[in-house]
Amino acid sequence: MSSMIENVIGGYLDSLEEREFDETFMALLRANGFTDIHFLHGAFEFGKDFIAKGVDNNVACQFCFQTKAGNIGTSDWGEVRRQIDEMRTNKIAHAAFDRNLPIRAVLVTTGRLIGGARASSQQYREYLQGLGEVDFIVWEKEDLIERMSHSPEVGLAGSSEGPLHAVLGKIDAGQMDLLELERFSRRWIASPSSTNDLWRSTVEASVIGNRLRLADRLDLACYTGLCVVRAAWASTHSTEPPDPVGLAVANIGQSIFRHYALDLWSKCVEENLKPLAFIHAHEIPTAFVTYPVRCSILMELLSLLALDKLEKGEADVDTIIDYIVAFTEHQPGVVHPISDRWAVALIPLLLLLAGTGHGDLADSVLKDVTRWVADRYEGKSFGLAGSSAGPDEEVNYLLGTPFEHVELQRRSESLISAVVLDLTAILRRPELFKLARNEFLAVEAMACVVETPDSSGQYVHKAEDASYEPNMHYDDLGAPQDGWKVAPHHHRGPASYYLDRIGRLWDHLAVSSVLRDRYYLPTCEMLLDSMRSTKTRSAS
Numbered sequence: 373m374s375s376m377i378e379n380v381i382g383g384y385l386d387s388l389e390e391r392e393f394d395e396t397f398m399a400l401l402r403a404n405g406f407t408d409i410h411f412l413h414g415a416f417e418f419g420k421d422f423i424a425k426g427v428d429n430n431v432a433c434q435f436c437f438q439t440k441a442g443n444i445g446t447s448d449w450g451e452v453r454r455q456i457d458e459m460r461t462n463k464i465a466h467a468a469f470d471r472n473l474p475i476r477a478v479l480v481t482t483g484r485l486i487g488g489a490r491a492s493s494q495q496y497r498e499y500l501q502g503l504g505e506v507d508f509i510v511w512e513k514e515d516l517i518e519r520m521s522h523s524p525e526v527g528l529a530g531s532s533e534g535p536l537h538a539v540l541g542k543i544d545a546g547q548m549d550l551l552e553l554e555r556f557s558r559r560w561i562a563s564p565s566s567t568n569d570l571w572r573s574t575v576e577a578s579v580i581g582n583r584l585r586l587a588d589r590l591d592l593a594c595y596t597g598l599c600v601v602r603a604a605w606a607s608t609h610s611t612e613p614p615d616p617v618g619l620a621v622a623n624i625g626q627s628i629f630r631h632y633a634l635d636l637w638s639k640c641v642e643e644n645l646k647p648l649a650f651i652h653a654h655e656i657p658t659a660f661v662t663y664p665v666r667c668s669i670l671m672e673l674l675s676l677l678a679l680d681k682l683e684k685g686e687a688d689v690d691t692i693i694d695y696i697v698a699f700t701e702h703q704p705g706v707v708h709p710i711s712d713r714w715a716v717a718l719i720p721l722l723l724l725l726a727g728t729g730h731g732d733l734a735d736s737v738l739k740d741v742t743r744w745v746a747d748r749y750e751g752k753s754f755g756l757a758g759s760s761a762g763p764d765e766e767v768n769y770l771l772g773t774p775f776e777h778v779e780l781q782r783r784s785e786s787l788i789s790a791v792v793l794d795l796t797a798i799l800r801r802p803e804l805f806k807l808a809r810n811e812f813l814a815v816e817a818m819a820c821v822v823e824t825p826d827s828s829g830q831y832v833h834k835a836e837d838a839s840y841e842p843n844m845h846y847d848d849l850g851a852p853q854d855g856w857k858v859a860p861h862h863h864r865g866p867a868s869y870y871l872d873r874i875g876r877l878w879d880h881l882a883v884s885s886v887l888r889d890r891y892y893l894p895t896c897e898m899l900l901d902s903m904r905s906t907k908t909r910s911a912s
Contacts, residue, residue, distance in 0.1 A: 399529035600625025667705030727903030
């Protein structure tokens with residue numbers, strides 16, 4: 373965890389201009405036990421941007437700070453030394469400045485001393501020690517990272533913290549869910565002119581992820597990382613080559629996801645492969661509803677982790693894939709998504725199975741999901757709730773039919789049916805495709821699809837250039853060699869998306885997992901082809 377936090381803080385510090393660091397630095401001083409802190413920067417600062425009282429080697433001292441942004445080279449050192457000289461010789465500062473305490477003069481930089489500046493600073497310190505005057509100290513980037521890593525929330529000082537506190541309160545109260553997390557993370561999307569704000573978002577995400585872990589919600593901690601990935605590309609879409617800040621933040625988001633997904637993986641014991649044991653991990657009777665949801669979440673997150681490891685060529689991925697295969701074979705909850713919110717959870721799982729030599733199991737999942745959906749829409753059933761439905765609505769649609777007090781209108785749309793039809797098409801499974809299409813037509817489970825062009829609208833809900841088709845028509849799927857494009861959205865959609873073209877296929881799956889109402893078929897096909905070609909090269 374520490375290395376991930378350090379990377380987040382390092383990137384955040386690199387993004388700052390000098391005065392942007394003021395609020396953060398004051399918060400950092402408070403977090404490190406300093407008191408009587410005052411900001412003095414201005415025409416009459418006399419070399420002191422901040423003063424504060426603190427303890428050095430068990431001695432109470434008066435600290436004076438001069439803060440700088442970025443690296444300090446030889447050419448900059450002369451001006452810095454002039455300011456430090458003024459700091460140490462001029463005792464005019466503030467009514468709270470205690471001249472009777474030992475003085476500590478601190479140069480703070482969000483970068484490093486480079487070139488001759490490092491040697492010059494050392495000589496300067498030795499010179500002051502020889503005079504018996506104030507002690508001169510330098511806090512460089514690495515020192516700030518170490519001090520901030522224990523309290524990363526100090527990086528949020530000066531920002532609008534109300535929404536963050538509200539979210540942290542919900543986490544502590546056990547009221548946080550994926551829908552709420554996605555809504556909150558929209559504030560992480562920066563305008564193209566202020567992409568450096570993305571760094572502050574990574575600090576906020578690290579705080580939220582840590583709090584979710586402490587609340588035993590590793591699943592939501594994983595999704596927090598995916599929300600950062602979404603924010604990075606929504607903020608920097610279409611820039612080629614990729615915007616360096618967007619690319620770095622996307623990598624941080626992937627690292628956040630990976631950290632918590634590995635933590636989740638460490639808890640995947642063999643006992644979880646037993647259906648009754650996994651069901652009874654939650655209290656009865658609610659466990660019978662939470663069980664399929666937990667199955668969907670676990671398979672989605674582990675499959676995304678495995679796909680990430682495959683992309684990086686990591687050998688230990690086989691153990692994770694073996695567990696995913698065993699879990700899918702033993703846990704019927706995997707093929708019982710309780711609403712359209714869990715439709716996209718099937719995509720990384722099915723792509724992983726089909727791309728790693730487990731095509732028969734992928735076919736079995738598709739058949740069983742088809743049967744499950746058909747049963748939920750047959751006769752007087754109300755169908756399943758939509759992708760934006762909350763837990764109460766999901767449960768009402770799932771269990772509401774027998775209860776007269778539950779007032780529902782039948783919902784004919786089905787994102788799950790669209791996912792099944794599209795994936796059987798991409799996988800070139802004509803018999804499975806025909807079976808699924810006939811079943812869905814028979815029970816009027818209409819495939820609904822959100823279509824987006826290759827624009828920034830693909831990363832957000834309710835984009836102006838997005839369209840919604842509540843009843844997508846599918847033609848017959850021919851032989852595998854005839855291709856898979858058998859529906860209007862197959863032809864209308866882009867041949868590739870921006871993230872496909874810059875080699876960020878995994879990130880596009882992450883966006884689907886955040887939004888829950890859409891997926892990107894060119895990305896799915898390219899990812900599948902990539903896994904198959906890698907497998908062929910390995911076999912040869």
